[in-house]
Amino acid sequence: MRERQRGTLQIVLAINAVMFFVIAGAALYGESTSLLADSLDNLGDALTYALSLYAVSRDATVKAKVALFKGLLIALASATVIAQIIYKLYVPSLPIFEVMGVFSLLGLTANGLCLFLLWRHRHEDVNMSSVWECSRNDIASNLSVFIAAGAVWLTGSGWPDMVVAIGLVLLLIRSSVRVISAAFKELRQ
Template identity: 75%
Template sequence: MSGCCDSDCGLQPVQQRQRTTLRAVLAINAVMFVVIVIGALYARSSALLADSLDNFGDALTYALSLYAVSRGATVKAKVALFKGVLILLAACAVAGQIIYRLSVPSVPVFELMGLFSVLALLANSLCLYLLWRHRHEDVNMSSVWECSRNDIAANISVFLAAGGVWLTGSGWPDIVVALALVLLLLRSAWRVISSAWRELQQAGTG
């Protein structure tokens, strides 16, 4: 006789695939956080710093998602809610950095911005590819997919900001892109938090 019921046996392969994918993207984002934050500090770029904080938030997100893989719907929804709060905090951190750059103006090093944004784009494209098949499996993996998709938009934006700094010789393109990333993070936080909240309400009334 089987040691698990049919539904559990059906879920186990899916959960194992989710764990494998989450471990891979967690490692990628942890490494990229260190690499990009060093690049951001040397380049004096708010947009690149926003990108590095996004990688740090993603690493925490993937770690939490890994924990939630085999848990119930309520736990997954709570983890997704916490991830939404992390995205919101990242938006606030970038907004604070923008205020600092406005009070202490500087021109970022566009060569470093471009180089590190391309490195981040390659790494996050790999993450997006790995997460693609999991994007509709549950609220946990859906929120992970949301984070990864944001990363691609952020990387492209930073690369464009580097071009803008090169063309204008000023730090304004960096500031403008950083502001756009704040709005992107706020939108993502709203979507993840509202989705998780709906899941919690359904679990409470189910």
Template identity: 65%
Template sequence: MAGCCDDDCSVDVLQEKQRGTLKTVLFINATMFLVIVAAGLYSRSSSLLADSMDNFGDALTYALSLLVVSKGVSAKARVALFKGLLITLGGCIIMGQVIYKLFEPTTPIFEVMGAFSLLSLVANSVCLYLLWRHRNEDVNMSSVWECSRNDIAVNISVFLTAGAVWLTDSGWPDIIIATCLVILLLRSGYNVIMSATKELKAAR
């Protein structure tokens, strides 16, 4: 590339690769959010709704990450901080839904839970594969990786929950797993917030 030194060209190429990956995973997660939230509402499953909220949070995360690919460390750290807060908010929303179900118990439709959790697992596995090579590049991409890694655990948990609902003919497995997913989301949010805060302090 004319007019740039080797380091500048390397950075440009890296940022372009990051943009391409983020656009792809953004499309996948935005689509899956619409699909899974509809399935979660239809099946009355808190754990499947937690899955859909995870996709929604990821879609916002990827969109924000695209905005700061070429920005400095401080800008990336601020966006990562916002991502951590989004993850935490998603966990709190699902926690409220779980508390509501304790007073208004329902038995989810396990067939819908199982089928759509597997569909989501396939989609998120593709995203995780695409993001693997970027996971250690900067705080922006590492926070994206953190979000995506959680998705696999969420999908597997929801699938296993569908089996437990079928075996017990009860909504309790759904409530229990949704509670565990809330803890996972809150822990992930905390990790991203702490990492972003550390980067912000170092950039001052």
């Protein structure tokens, strides 16, 4: 089981590391806060998968500590997006909806593959459960950014991008709380 987990984690780590750089570049070029949130989620996932690789062959306490750290990383990503949202309130810009749309679909494809690969591991332990949680959030993020791109196009306004970014922050915070709670529960046992 550990070898299967390790192999899956190596693949999803590579996918998320590449997607972070691709989507972060697109977010900066396209001036999209929601796409930036999506890219930071990919970075958090890549770090999470790297930590999960470390934890695969460790005992339950180490796995719980790694899951706790992952939860804190997710919280840090949400704080970064909150800072970007505040910045955009003071320095508004119109994101490029074509960039948002294309790269959200590219991210959806990559994250769909990750979710498919992680499916069989989602209930194996707290480590893999937290990895599954991160990957599931990615699908929602990608779909939300795609919808925001359409709304930016329809309205000619940057507000849909901001609204989706706020929604993604709430999703990240919820995920962070769930992962941290599960880690603390595991540590108490």
